[in-house]
Amino acid sequence: MSDLINSSLRELSAALATKKVSAVELATLFLDRIEKFNPPLNAFITTDRERTLAQARTADERLNTGAGTQLTGIPLGHKDIFCTKGWRTSCGSQMLANFVSPYDANVVEKLAAAGMVTLGKLNMDEFAMGSSNETSYFGPVRNPWDVSCVPGGSSGGSAAAIAARLTPAATGTDTGGSIRQPAALCGLTGLKPTYGVVSRYGMIAFASSLDQGGPMAKSAEDCALLLNAMAGFDTRDSTSLERPTEDYGRDLEKPLAGLKIGLPKEFFGVGMDADVRAAVDAALAEYRKLGATTGEVQLPNSGLSVPAYYVIAPAEASSNLSRFDGVRYGYRAPEYNDLTEMYSRSRAQGFGAEVKRRILIGTYVLSHGYYDAYYLKAQKIRRLIAADFVEAFKQCDVIMGPTSPSVAFAFGAKSADPVQMYLSDIYTISTNLAGLPGMSLPCGFGNNNMPVGLQIIGNWFGEAKMLNVAHQYQKATDWHTRMPEGVK
C-alpha cells in the first residue's frame, strides 16, 4: 500500500480499475495519514471520515458497474476557498469559521461528477491574502520539508498536504501566484489556467478579475488529468469562456526539439537568490539537452506588476468582502448597540490584520478623487503588461523563469514587513494581470535542501503546451518524485 502514496493519478486509476485497491481502501489510507501527519502540518482544517468514506463507497459502486471515469475513486483535498455542500467552508477566516455551504462550487461539482473523493478542506491564507499561509485564522501551515518554514501561500494547505502525501491531489486558486508559489516552495507541480478556463462559481472571490482555480499535484501529467475535469464553460460565471472541450494532456508526449523558450531579462536580475538561480539555470540546461533553445525576451513593464496588482487586487477585494457583514451568515460580534457598531465590530473582529489592510488599501484607491490616480492608472498598466507578453510570445513558445525569488523562508521572516511579503510574488503576478496561464514545477533544491520551483508561462490557452513542456522535463528528471523525510 505504501507505494500508493507516491503513485501518479494514472497509476492510482489503474490500480482502482484492476481492483488492486478499492476507493474505500485508498481513502482510508490517506485519512489515516492525515490523522498521523496533519497535526503538526495543519494542512487540513476540516475532515469528515464518514462523509469521505460514503463518497468512496459510491465511487466503488461506480467502478464496479464500469461507470467510472479516470478519476473515479481518487481522493483529493479542496482548498477551503471552494464552497462544498455540507462542509464547513471558512476561507481561512474567523468570518466564515461557522459557515457550512449549502451549495457546491462548479469545480467541486465537476470533480465530484468525475468520481473524485473529498478528503477534506485545506488550510489557506485568510481569503487567499498572503504568500506564506501565516494569515489563516486556523493557524499557519508548516512546510513538510522543514516545519520551521512556511509552505508558501495562499494555497499553502494544498501544497503541504500533497508534499506530505496526505492527498494525491488538491485544488488551489491563484490570484497573484497562490498556486505556483506554494507549489514551488513545497516541491510540487501546480497550474494556473488562462483566466476564464475554470469557472469561478462557488470559489470565494478575492480579486474577481485575477482569481483562477487550478490543479495542484505531484506532476504535470496529474495536473493535466485534473484540469480536464475542472475546466469548462459555466453559464453561472459570466467571465467563463465558451470554448470547445480540450484534452489538456494531448501533447504530453510531444518531443521538445525546436521549442523556443523565452527568458525575460527582468526575471533574471537582482532579487533572485543564488541558490534559486543555480537550480533554474540547471533546469534550462536540461531543456537545451532536450532540444529546446533559449533566448532573451523583454517584459519592460513587469516591474510595475507588483504595484499595479496591489491596487487592483485590494480594490476588488474591498468590494468583494463587503458581503461579510454579519447580517445573513458568518461571524457577528456578540455585542453592539446599533447597526454601525454591528458592522464595524463584526468586521473588525471577524477579519485578520492582512485582510483589513487590503480592504483599507482597496477602499482608499477607489475613493472619490483617488480613483483615476490609482485604479484607472493600474488598469492601464495592466494593459501594457499584457501587451509586453503579446510581443514576447512572438519570439518564443513558452516563457520560463523562477517561480519565487527564494526557497521557503522561516516563519515570521517576512510577516512583519508586508512589502517584503508582497515581493515573494514578483515573478508570478504579471501572469495574473495578463490573464495568462502559468505553472510551477520542481527543478531542484536550494539552501537548507529546500525545493526550488521553475515557472513556465504559456500563451493564452497554452495549457496543453505548458503541460507538454513540463512533462518532458519530468520524464528526464526526478525532482517531482522526491518526498520529505519527516512524513515517510
Added chain:
Amino acid sequence: MTRTTQWEVVIGLETHAQLQTKSKIFSGSSIAFGAEPNVQANAVDIALPGVLPVLNREAVVCAIKFGLAVGATIAPRSVFARKNYFYPDLPKGYQISQFEIPVVLGGGLHIRVGEAEKFVHLTRAHLEEDAGKSLHEDFHGRTGIDLNRAGTPLLEIVTEPEMRSSAEAVAYAKALHALVQWIGICDGNMQEGSFRCDANVSVRPMGQKEFGTRREIKNLNSFRFMQQAIDFEVQWQINEIEEGRSIQQATVLFDPDTGETRSMRSKEDAHDYRYFPDPDLLPLEITPGWIDEVKSGLPELPQAMKQRFETDYGLSSYDAATLTASREMAAYFEVVLALAGRENAKPAANWVMGDLAARLNKDGLEIAAAPLSAQQLAGIICRIADNTISNKIARDVFEALWTGDGKDADAVIEAKGWKQITDTGAIEALVDEVLAANQKSVEEYRAGKEKAFNALVGQAMKATRGKANPQQVTDLLKKKLGA
C-alpha cells in the same frame, strides 16, 4: 417683507421603473410581488460566498425598447459598475448599476400642460438591481430583512433639469408612466413600488443662468404627492432664501400626513460609493441587429399614433394627445372608429374622452375594465349618425348598456321604444297639437319673444319623451308659425 424677486423653479426627475421580466436581473429568482419574505431569494440574491451575477437578457431588451421609444442612443457597449455601501437589505454590500457608460443616452418625451406642449430631454437611462426591504415592525426592536425584491431589474430614467413647475413634473411623470406601460416594460403599479420618482428641485431668480442649490425629494409614489411635495419644497426654498438663508444640498423625504418635506441627510453625510466596473460582468454589447430585432417587436408608439390620429382622422392635437395617453384608451378608440367609420371620428373622440371617461372615473374603473365595450359604443354612435336616436337618448342607451340592460344599442332602442320619430306626418300632427295647446306661447312668440319658441320645441319633445327628431320639430314649428 416685500417680495421683489420673481423665482424660477427648476426640476429634474429620476424615475425607477421596475422591469416586467420573469426573473431577476442577475439571478433566476422570480420577481412576482407579494410572496412570503425571502422565498424568492436564491444563493445569488442573498449573496452567499462565491456566487456570481449573470445578466438577464430580457432586462436588456426592456432597456432597448425604452431607448427606441424615446428616440435615444442605445450604447453599443455599456458597463455595469458596483456602487458600494453598507445596508442590511443590500446583501452584497454593493449595488450593481451602470455609472460612466449607461445603456440609454439622450432622447426625450413630449409632455402637455393645458394647451402648452413641451419636449423634456432625457440625460440617460441605465439598468440596475433593486435592494431588498428592511422591515422595522413586528420584530420586537429588531429589524427583519426581506430579500425578495433584491435583484429586481430596474431602469433608472434621468431627465435634464428642464421642468419649470410641479405641473410640468407631473405631466412628464404621467407621460413616462404611460409610455413604459405602453411598450410593456413596466406594470406602472405605483402602490407596489413598480414606478417611483425622485425629484431634484431648486429655485433661482428669473433670468439667472446658474442653477440654485438643489434638494432631492426621494420616493414619490403618487402623482398627487409629487405635486404636493414639489409645491411645498419650492415654497420652502423661496422662503429660506428670502429670509437670508442659503439652501444646503440635501436629500429629503415627503411626509404625506403633514404635506411637508424634511431633510433625511445632508451633503456631508453623502456616501462615497466608490464606483468601479464590476469585474464579474463583461461589458454589455448591443449589436445593431439586436436593436432591429427589438424594434420590429415594438408597438406603434404614442407620439406616432397621435400624429396619425391628427392626420388620418382630422382630430385636434389636444384630442389626439388625450386619446393616446394610454395604449388601452387608444386601442378602445380605434375599435370604436373601425366600426363607426372615420366620418364619426370627432363624435367618437368626444364620447371616449367625455361620457366614457367620466363614467369610468365615477366608477373608479380603468378603461380595460369598462362594462361598455368599444363595439357597444360604436353601435350608439352609428344610431346617432343615422338619426335613429338623438344625443340625449344616446346617453340613456349608454347608461343602459353600462349597467348591462341590453346587449347592444339596437336592442336597447327597440326594447325601450326609444327610436326617434322621423315620420313627417306624425311630427306634423304633434306640432299641431302642441300649437293648439299652447296658444299663450304662440302669442308671445309672435310678439317677438324668441324664448317662447324654445318652450314650444320643449313641449313637442316632452310629448314624445324625447323621441321626436329635434331638427324636424324645429323646422315644422317654424314653418307653421310662418317664420
